[in-house]
Amino acid sequence: MKIHLKQDYQYRTIWNVVGKIPGTQSPDEWVIAGNHRDAWVYGAVDPNSGTAAMLEAAHGIGELLKSGWKPKRTLMLASWDAEEEGLIGSTEWAEQHDKELARAVAYFNMDVGVSGPNFSASAVPSLKQFVREVTKAVSSPAGGTVFEAWKERRSRESAREPNREEPENNRVAATSEVRVGDLGSGSDFTAFLQHLGVPATDISSGGDYGVYHSAFDNFAWFKKFGDPTFAYEQQMARVFGLEALRMADVDVLPYDYENYGREISSYLESAQKKSVEKLGKKAPDYGAALTAARRMMAAGAAIAAKQKDPSVDAAKLNRVLRDTEAALLLPQGLPNRPWFRHAIYAPGEYTGYAAVVIPGVNEAIDAGDEARTQQQLAALTAAINRAAEKLESFR
Numbered sequence: 001m002k003i004h005l006k007q008d009y010q011y012r013t014i015w016n017v018v019g020k021i022p023g024t025q026s027p028d029e030w031v032i033a034g035n036h037r038d039a040w041v042y043g044a045v046d047p048n049s050g051t052a053a054m055l056e057a058a059h060g061i062g063e064l065l066k067s068g069w070k071p072k073r074t075l076m077l078a079s080w081d082a083e084e085e086g087l088i089g090s091t092e093w094a095e096q097h098d099k100e101l102a103r104a105v106a107y108f109n110m111d112v113g114v115s116g117p118n119f120s121a122s123a124v125p126s127l128k129q130f131v132r133e134v135t136k137a138v139s140s141p142a143g144g145t146v147f148e149a150w151k152e153r154r155s156r157e158s159a160r161e162p163n164r165e166e167p168e169n170n171r172v173a174a175t176s177e178v179r180v181g182d183l184g185s186g187s188d189f190t191a192f193l194q195h196l197g198v199p200a201t202d203i204s205s206g207g208d209y210g211v212y213h214s215a216f217d218n219f220a221w222f223k224k225f226g227d228p229t230f231a232y233e234q235q236m237a238r239v240f241g242l243e244a245l246r247m248a249d250v251d252v253l254p255y256d257y258e259n260y261g262r263e264i265s266s267y268l269e270s271a272q273k274k275s276v277e278k279l280g281k282k283a284p285d286y287g288a289a290l291t292a293a294r295r296m297m298a299a300g301a302a303i304a305a306k307q308k309d310p311s312v313d314a315a316k317l318n319r320v321l322r323d324t325e326a327a328l329l330l331p332q333g334l335p336n337r338p339w340f341r342h343a344i345y346a347p348g349e350y351t352g353y354a355a356v357v358i359p360g361v362n363e364a365i366d367a368g369d370e371a372r373t374q375q376q377l378a379a380l381t382a383a384i385n386r387a388a389e390k391l392e393s394f395r
């Protein structure tokens with residue numbers, strides 16, 4: 001079979017629209033909440049259901065501003081262009097503002113806002129509990145809170161299919177709390193997290209969305225199947241808006257680095273097992289990496305006590321907390337794709353949207369390359385130790 005492809009290559013102007021509310025206390029600490037605006041065809045769900053919810057969050061924030069409220073940190077709302085063409089709008093903006101973004105405290109993404117009633121989220125481990133807390137404060141159209149509806153559905157699903165959505169490297173997170181996924185790619189958080197080390201989250205309310213990226217993703221489908229009463233649109237506006245408001249106004253940044261260290265430990269244990277299966281006796285020694293992850297967990301637990309201490313120097317503590325995520329960036333980036341610098345998360349080279357965790361190591365094992373596995377494990381260990389050291393530096 002032959003396929004003849006005709007591509008329409010041309011320079012075109014794209015537009016990001018970014019609204020900015022300057023912070024009163026820490027204007028350099030940006031909180032950015034964004035969603036893309038371009039669509040393959042009509043895009044009622046992808047991205048307009050997210051855009052509608054973001055605009056409604058903007059509406060609410062506007063009402064707050066009218067009442068005299070101002071955020072402590074600078075709050076930005078971004079409508080990205082050319083996401084479907086390769087995350088172009090958000091990537092260009094993030095690269096252009098890389099200096100300022102070194103101090104940004106969070107990027108909150110929402111792409112497919114609503115295609116049904118099932119809430120789900122992905123985040124860096126430091127923000128997984130933050131997302132759960134936000135959903136405990138928003139009511140669900142199904143009754144109770146978004147968190148309760150989310151948790152109930154997850155436990156129903158795992159009773160039906162015990163292994164579903166609980167890959168081995170996430171078994172820790174799945175034990176007591178509802179699972180928050182890992183950030184892969186396929187949306188605008190990529191440049192923020194994987195290139196610049198800005199802590200990020202991504203939220204969605206999903207369902208049977210068979211019309212994805214087609215001409216049938218239109219208003220008629222949305223009204224008939226997606227969200228007939230628009231109640232889930234309201235829910236997503238609230239969750240998205242509340243993420244931004246809480247992060248903009250909180251005194252001490254709510255990152256959980258004990259959990260980050262714990263998740264890294266579990267990624268390492270899975271990789272260790274896979275190493276032995278794939279490389280046999282040539283599998284590297286994971287001792288130093290596991291020690292580094294345990295060190296990060298301990299440092300995360302120690303700083304958690306400081307995060308709860310009202311007498312702490314919050315500005316100083318916040319700088320340390322923020323710099324810890326950036327300490328996880330690899331100075332050389334990943335092999336063959338140096339633009340991707342995060343040591344813990346990357347889009348897989350062959351997995352599409354799904355995340356590959358500790359990508360340098362896992363992809364080296366998959367390639368059966370023992371020398372590269374050794375070298376990537378050393379680079380990863382150094383990154384984890386940098387993050388631990390950063391946390392320990394707070395006195």
Ligand SMILES: [Zn+2]
Nearest residue numbers: 046047111112
């Ligand atoms: Zn999209």
